[in-house]
Amino acid sequence: MIEVKNVCYEYSPDEPSLGAAVEDINLTVEDNHFYSLIGHTGSGKTTLIQLMSGLLKPTAGEIYIDGINICDKKIKTRDLTRKIGVVFQYPEYQLFEDTVFSDVAFGPKNLGCDEAEIKNRVQKALKTVGLDESYYEISPFELSGGQKRRVAIAGTIAMEPDILVLDEPTAGLDPAGRDEILSEVKRLKDERGISVIMVSHSMEDVAKVADRVIVMNKGHIAMTGTLSEVFSKSDELYSMGLEIPQISKVILKLRENNVNIKSEIYTVKDAVTEISKLLKG
């Protein structure tokens, strides 16, 4: 569990005129949930991720992971990386080893795992992202964009963190590649009971996988709640530069035309079920 208490991050505390990237952040990330973090560009999403993973220190406030204050200077980075793992935007640019296997092995090696444990973790992580043994000895640079991205995600998964954070994991991927990565992450979350925090600009993707949504606006947390608690406020989302899924727009328009259909519909699957009911009378 992550608890963020009254956190503020100023670019330069000596020069208040530069302002704060995030302010008054109070947030609890519970175990075993799939969170989506949404907000306009520059709303502070990436800063918040960097704070929660200990890469930035807050200029005010505290952050606890499983009750441990991560801002405490005595906390070792290595201990923190076991708890929270981050996959940044376009992580394929961070691949550097000469084979897929050794790239994914880099993390567990640095955690001090022994050979057998490293092998075990790398195999599991690559399996999770859908890459079989035939990829192990290939250079990551020979792979397609989508495959490289999966290798990079496997590198973080192999650290086996309790909380996995992904910053726009599907940006620039084609629809099939996007759906594969989303379902792999969802399965990982369900099988291991970890928490996932996924930054996304695609409301359709958010509706597909998330059960909780955190909305940021201009450096503040604007809303948190379940998928339907957040997506039911379409006007507010729109005013913050966000959207609702296309299918939800259809439902909204039907309701405006006095069609008696429930509003909490955010996926095509639910829409098919509800509209079928309606048509069968």
Place this chain on the structure above:
Amino acid sequence: MIKTEELKFSYKSEDKVTDVLNDININIIEGEFVAVLGRNGSGKSTFAKLMNAILLPTGGKAYVCGIDSADEDKIYDIRKNIGMVFQNPDNQLVATIVEEDVAFGPENLGVEPSEIRKRVDWALDVVGMREFAEAAPHHLSGGQKQRIAIAGILAMKPQCIVLDEPTAMLDPSGRREIINTVKQLNRELGITIVLITHYMDEAALADRIIVMSGGSVCLDGTPKDVLTQRERIKSLGLDTPQVTELMYNLKACGFDVNDKIINVEECVNELLRLIKKEKND
């Protein structure tokens, strides 16, 4: 505007030749708005680069504004007329002030200073960014930066603009800004648009969709023809808009629906018709 004949492109390294494009025969006419879809690695971006002679064909021909792109003496005539906008706005802006950035293109073309002034003001007006003329690009949002990149291209008065995933890194409101700008350039100024995208709802706005797969063109038609071929589209690793998916599924459930639907408005009207019919029966 852009015509290719048996166009081929392959990369050569020491020991092997990789074919990227095979026998592309395409004719994009003046004033068209064409969306190009395809999986990562299907050759979309290579095709885009052949359109303004960043790359030259290794076989066949590309004629751009009637000029053979392999004619080195005329390369500037091609570049002047075919502008390109790429995915990452931060990689495309060169100056520290917005209007200087927009002036960069025409300056390099040797346009008269008084004419440059006129073009810069006009281009910023078109993209709705005049009030930011003296701002620093790094203070702008992603959508705003991308509009400045488009203004910089417009100031060169091109006949055609090729955009390679211009919205991949943008938030929903940034995407709306860019898509509205692109539509306006096409409808009001008659500029030919080639839009490469992974977003099916963006492609649905075009006059024509070209789908690429494995370096060849495999579908070419109106958005309605292409996007409603659901099985084919899925097998190509692509997706249909959510509204199309909804209608496809309702039809599969045995309802008598029109499944040739690609936007929210059509979808709502068709559903209202069905619901009304159901009530009367």
